[in-house]
Amino acid sequence: MNRRIAFRNARLIDPASGLDVKGGLLVENGKITDVGPRLFNDAEPNDPEVIDCRGLVLAPGLIDCRVFTGEPGGEHRESLESDSKAAAAGGVTSMVVMPNTDPVIDEPSLVDFLLRRAAATAKVRVLPCAALTRGLAGETMTEIGLLQEAGAIGFSDGDRSIANARVLRRALSYAATFNALVIGHAEDPELVLNASATEGEFATRLGLPAAPAIAEAMMVERDIRLVELTGVRYHFGQISTRAALEAVASAKARGLPITCGVSAHHLMLNELDVGSYLTFRKIRPPLRSEADRAAMVEGVASGVIDAIVSSHEPQGADTKRQPFASAAAGTVGLETLLAAALTLVHENHASLPHVLGTLTAAPARIFGLPTGTLVKGAPADLVLIDTGEPFVVDAEKLHSRARNTAFEGRRFQGRARATYVGGECVFDAR
Numbered sequence: 001m002n003r004r005i006a007f008r009n010a011r012l013i014d015p016a017s018g019l020d021v022k023g024g025l026l027v028e029n030g031k032i033t034d035v036g037p038r039l040f041n042d043a044e045p046n047d048p049e050v051i052d053c054r055g056l057v058l059a060p061g062l063i064d065c066r067v068f069t070g071e072p073g074g075e076h077r078e079s080l081e082s083d084s085k086a087a088a089a090g091g092v093t094s095m096v097v098m099p100n101t102d103p104v105i106d107e108p109s110l111v112d113f114l115l116r117r118a119a120a121t122a123k124v125r126v127l128p129c130a131a132l133t134r135g136l137a138g139e140t141m142t143e144i145g146l147l148q149e150a151g152a153i154g155f156s157d158g159d160r161s162i163a164n165a166r167v168l169r170r171a172l173s174y175a176a177t178f179n180a181l182v183i184g185h186a187e188d189p190e191l192v193l194n195a196s197a198t199e200g201e202f203a204t205r206l207g208l209p210a211a212p213a214i215a216e217a218m219m220v221e222r223d224i225r226l227v228e229l230t231g232v233r234y235h236f237g238q239i240s241t242r243a244a245l246e247a248v249a250s251a252k253a254r255g256l257p258i259t260c261g262v263s264a265h266h267l268m269l270n271e272l273d274v275g276s277y278l279t280f281r282k283i284r285p286p287l288r289s290e291a292d293r294a295a296m297v298e299g300v301a302s303g304v305i306d307a308i309v310s311s312h313e314p315q316g317a318d319t320k321r322q323p324f325a326s327a328a329a330g331t332v333g334l335e336t337l338l339a340a341a342l343t344l345v346h347e348n349h350a351s352l353p354h355v356l357g358t359l360t361a362a363p364a365r366i367f368g369l370p371t372g373t374l375v376k377g378a379p380a381d382l383v384l385i386d387t388g389e390p391f392v393v394d395a396e397k398l399h400s401r402a403r404n405t406a407f408e409g410r411r412f413q414g415r416a417r418a419t420y421v422g423g424e425c426v427f428d429a430r
Contacts, residue, residue: 003048004028005423008040010053010384014060014374015357016364025058027380030422035374053384056417059356060372061093061124061381063363064337066183066237066261066309068158068330070401071117072110073102078314080114082401083334084122086312088427089399090335091383091416094125094371095312096363099136100158106131106142108150115151123426124419125381127367129154129183132171138162141171145178153367156183156237159284159313161219163189169226176232181367183235184223186244187285191215196325198286202271209325213292216285217243224251227258235366236260238311240285242295249304259366260304262296263311264333264340265406269293273406279320279327281406283311286329301350306362308355310337314402331406335398339412342387346413352387380423384430387414 005027012023012035024039025032064087070077080097087095097114099105105114111128118126130152134140144155155175161184162168175182195211197203203210220236224247227234238261239245251258265283270293274281281287299305313330320327333340341359344350364372371381393410395403419427 003423006040006050007058008050008052009055010058011055012058012374013353013356015353016060016361016373017375019374020353022055025374027423030380030424032374032376032378032380034376057352057385057387059383059385060360060374061383061419061421062091062338062359063094063096063369063372064092064310064312064334065096065307065363065367066263066311067095067097067334068100068313069097070314071101072113077316078401079121080118080126081121082399083312084124084126085399086332086334087124088419089416091338091385091419092124092334093381093383093419093421094127094369095334096127096129096153096367098156098158099129099131104131104135105129106134108143108146111147111150111152124421125371127153129156131155132157132182133162133167136160138164138167141167141174144175144180148178148180154181154183154235157185159185161185161187161189165222165226168223169230172226172230172232172234176230179233181233181235183237186216186219186223186236186239188215188218191218192285196282196286196329197274198271198288200271200289206274206277213241213288214243216241217247220244220247224256224258227251227256231257233257238263238266238309239305240266240288240296241292245295245299245304252304259306261307261309262300262305263309264337265311265331266293267296267300267308268340268343269406277324279322279324280331280404280408282324282327282329283331283406284329297344297349300344300355300358306358306366308337308341308358310334314400315404316402320404331404332398332400332402333405334400336393336405336407336412338385339391339415340407342414343412345387380420382420383416384418385414386417389413389415391415
């Protein structure tokens with residue numbers, strides 16, 4: 001692409017470099033070629049395309065580092081194409097997709113298929129994670145070196161924990177030799193077996209099968225010890241309890257190479273939001289107590305939690321419109337990720353640059369990506385944000401093929417107005 005695009009009159013926010021000024025940005029050949037507070041102030045840009053941002057925030061495109069997609073094998077729920085439309089509408093320019101598909105992404109040929117399919121159909125960048133164990137069975141580790149060579153940017157069993165500590169130790173040791181990133185899921189599989197809620201008074205009143213919240217911290221603490229033993233780079237895909245947060249904070253204080261994320265719905269909702277068995281709010285791990293939800297907000301504000309993720313997991317109506325205990329877990333969240341994160345700004349828990357950093361600079365750092373910044377030479381992945389625009393989430397207006405949003409009817413403030421990937425506009429609601 002040889003186009004030149006001049007963005008004028010923008011509030012430029014780049015958490016990676018600390019930039020937060022009013023100014024302009026120039027894109028050429030899909031990359032950022034100039035940026036600064038005085039750009040275009042002294043003369044009109046002589047470019048084919050000039051975009052007046054009207055004072056709105058221009059930031060790096062969001063990186064969502066926990067996305068489940070239906071393709072391959074579950075395209076009736078969601079495809080890479082529909083996922084990418086939802087992502088673009090939410091200001092997400094890169095999505096890290098988990099390997100929980102059918103077939104499981106545990107072979108180099110499947111990584112290659114996913115990348116080729118994404119190049120042909122997706123509007124945003126698709127970054128595949130490969131399985132850490134074959135078939136996600138937790139028994140035999142995959143060929144990490146070959147999968148990394150094929151294009152896998154991380155290794156994970158998605159929403160499954162590896163119960164066998166010996167298998168996990170071997171996989172972590174092997175991953176460390178390739179400097180590969182491992183993304184873990186923190187739930188003791190035996191404790192949470194068949195559970196659909198967090199153990200406590202509310203679950204008891206509803207008569208729901210439940211598991212103790214400590215099942216998360218138990219796995220976090222075990223995995224931290226194995227990281228200490230192997231030296232592998234390790235990222236907890238999402239945490240949801242204060243006990244887990246404290247364990248991660250302690251590990252970071254000891255200098256271990258550990259990072260973590262939190263889902264938007266664990267920041268916004270607690271166990272009481274299940275209400276009268278609202279299955280669209282059945283997720284994994286389940287919604288927690290209000291004290292744990294508040295701890296997640298504190299974790300983001302303090303920087304212990306590195307990234308906010310959507311944990312986008314599409315489900316069909318047939319699997320959601322069932323009795324709560326039988327319904328599938330998961331919620332779509334690509335389009336609501338930004339709005340949910342901005343709630344922390346509007347409620348004065350964290351600054352706008354800090355929150356945007358959890359969606360841009362931090363994921364880029366964790367996964368070693370060239371995006372997530374506005375510096376010269378970086379890919380022109382951008383999002384134009386109106387931080388004050390109010391809206392109500394309407395499932396029928398979402399771009400996702402699935403409609404199972406935990407935020408149905410929720411009032412938010414702030415959304416993406418335009419999204420660019422490599423300088424190409426993939427969403428425009430101006």
